[in-house]
Amino acid sequence: MKSMGVGAASPFKDQLHSLTKKLLPWTIYAIFPLAIFRLYFYPLQLPPSSTDQLPSTSSTIITSSASPTHISSSKEQERTEDTPCDYTIGKWVHDKSGPLYNGTTCGAIKDGQNCISHGRPDLDYLHWRWKPKECGLPRFEPNTFLQLISNKHIAFVGDSMARNQLESLLCMLATASVPNLVYHSEENKFRRWNFPSHNANLSVYWSPFLVKGIEKSHQGANYNKLYLDRVDERWASELNHIDMIVFSIGHWFLHPAVYFEGDSVLGCHYCPGLNHTEIGFYDVLRKSLRTTLKTITERRGSKSNGNGIDVIVTTFSPSHFEGDWDQAGACPKKKPYSEGEKQLEGMDAEMRKIAVEEVEATKENAKHFAGFRVEALDVTKLSLMRADGHPGPYMHPFPFANGVAERVQNDCVHWCLPGPVDTWNEILLQVLKKWEGPSKRGE
Template identity: 80%
Template sequence: MGSVATTSPFKDQPHCLARRFLPWTIYAILPLAIFRLYLYPLQLPRSSPDQLSSTTATTVTSFSDLSPPLPTHFSSSQAEEEGANDKPCDYTTGEWVRDESGPLYNGTCGTIKEGQNCITHGRRDLDYLYWRWKPKQCSLPRFEPNNFLELIRNKHIAFVGDSLARNQLESLLCMLATASAPRLVYQDGEENKFRRWRFPSHNAIVSIYWSPFLVKGSEKSPARPNYNKLYLDKVDERWASDLDHIDMLVLSIGHWFLHPAVYLDGDSVLGCHYCPGLNHTEIGFYDVLRKGLRTTLKAIIQRKGSHGNGIDVIVTTFSPSHFEGDWDKAGACPKKKPYQEGEKQLEGMDAEMRKIEVEEVEAANENAKQFAGLRLEALDVTKLSLMRPDGHPGPYMHPFPFASNEVRERVQNDCVHWCLPGPVDTWNEILLEVLKKWEGQKKRGE
């Protein structure tokens, strides 16, 4: 039998058809493609914002080492705009607004004085931690520790004054510690009233000097007469003798001037405040506060200005207390929220103490103009602090004050100092803005 053909009649047909129709297919598609590109141009793939930020962070890995980053809500254009604005920002008027972001640190910060560590002492109403100061006419950025450290690089900043100076210092140390750990390099044996920390990352020194009057004085104690003695014509050398090694001073006084005291100018007694049994004229304490601060600022200007090496001076204004009742008769500060605008007026002693401090700083600024490198400014925190009756330790100056069966009314309260973290952190936010302003003026050659 002959072989049977097994080849399909369609075996070679696909190749033949492809060769025949391919040119016509190309001719038909090409005009359509050109027309499509004309109407809808090709777009290059674009990175998402997250991808861009990730790429930037990877590329500029050492940016923080070269220059401190601005806060995310404080752009470089905003910085230039504020720097070019001759009108200073007024932080004294505003309101406390809710801020769910909370503080930068907690009660585990190792530098907080035990009596102000409200969290570890058992305070459970933590609502006081979630408020921010909102000035009326400007913004107050959240504290940026890297910015602050960069501004005090290779410098010594000293807090000098009473326990409110220490309160502010400890707040600053806790906020800075979130970026760089401070190292305690000096402390004395007198209740740690003189201490010094170093930030190795920036070669910066932060110190505290106990000097509740700024001028020379002897404090009352059980072993001494029950009144303070102040020499209003002499600065306290316990801190003033170190002026040559200090680049910035933050001064804070006020509450110790309310205590019984005898006042001297040289060897002459000027009078006293609440000194029954002594044959001295009662002269109160307002003029004494003014004279003591004037002596202090004059000494700083003379010692630093005459040598031409300058210094920056900040005076933190009087911080009101919030006792309801007498402080030594179970007075307390039970409020749980800030005052609203208009609910509490700045008046009486609080207003007068602030007024004296602001006026003396302004007068000293005029005297300092004859010297280069001297800058003085009042850190005006009186009004914003007045509006925070909820921010004091109260009974939590003691650990777990109600754990026992002790009667609540008998628990001693601290309504002068501030919980840490707490409202005093805002003082240092404003302090940072002052330093940024000064740095801008320096770069512009003002």
């Protein structure tokens, strides 16, 4: 048998090549449906992707079934406690769901802020929700809030805005558990409610300056007296029985006043006829907050004095009078300002800035106090955009029942309940959830 030379064609290779060309297409046609069948009934078990898992940080927002989870970007998913959600930047978006409670059924609302029962006909102001730019703000969860304050005493201290915020919170919590009014002073400036389901207490303390103050009266001097170096003991004397305190002040500092440190007069604000230096009220507001936060740090900041205390400072809530408040000023707007339509400036911006700066300074000074936490509840900008949310003429029942009067007094300072102030407490809940996350007090 002759050997085949290098490069000569092999008949066996030719036959194999021919057979392969014929069978290969049929083999592919047979394998393809089998692969589809295998994947359909037995899908591959791939390891979870990092983008499918929400980070387990205290600042991650997970909504309830009442509020669908919304994740705007991977940046939000990667948010950590060091970079919490910035609730100050955002816009008001229309929301068909409306508020949690009805102003006609909640018994805790001050009469002048119960706009529904007073006959306000336009109810669109109830259907807006605050949407932060880079994150979501879940709807309020009353059961979660009650669990977080179980066996605790939460005190709202300040002027009528503190009361406005407290009554909003009471109404939202009452949708899950009915509170009992267990104490009230004769003038209702000091009240306390108890939620027996969670042994939680909510109180309000009237203290429009936080520091010691003597309010003007019709019989006496037509100006307030403020003692900037000492706190108001009407609330401070009960610090040992308070677990969290929420401050809200600002509007009363605009009134005429004389300011003291010790027995010395520092100056005054709008006090014609008195031989005192006009010093305005910005520095006075700052001194009042500084004295207040310093006193709390000294009395309750150390763990050796108990379990510590949490402090929230709600920033200034702007008014929306169009015209002078005492000369037929009104707030007739029927919808929120759109983004960029209303700027935070002037007095509103300065009052907010003072509160935020004093909170940050207190944080820095109190780092060695493990039992003390403080946060600014920054609501100034989102409130500035809601000129439609005030009682206006409906601070009185049915003000136009007998026709349009020549002059109707308007309330463009406080907020209708339900109304925009409910958003403050939605953000407050997120602060509490963050505090009770992985980075708890003292850990």
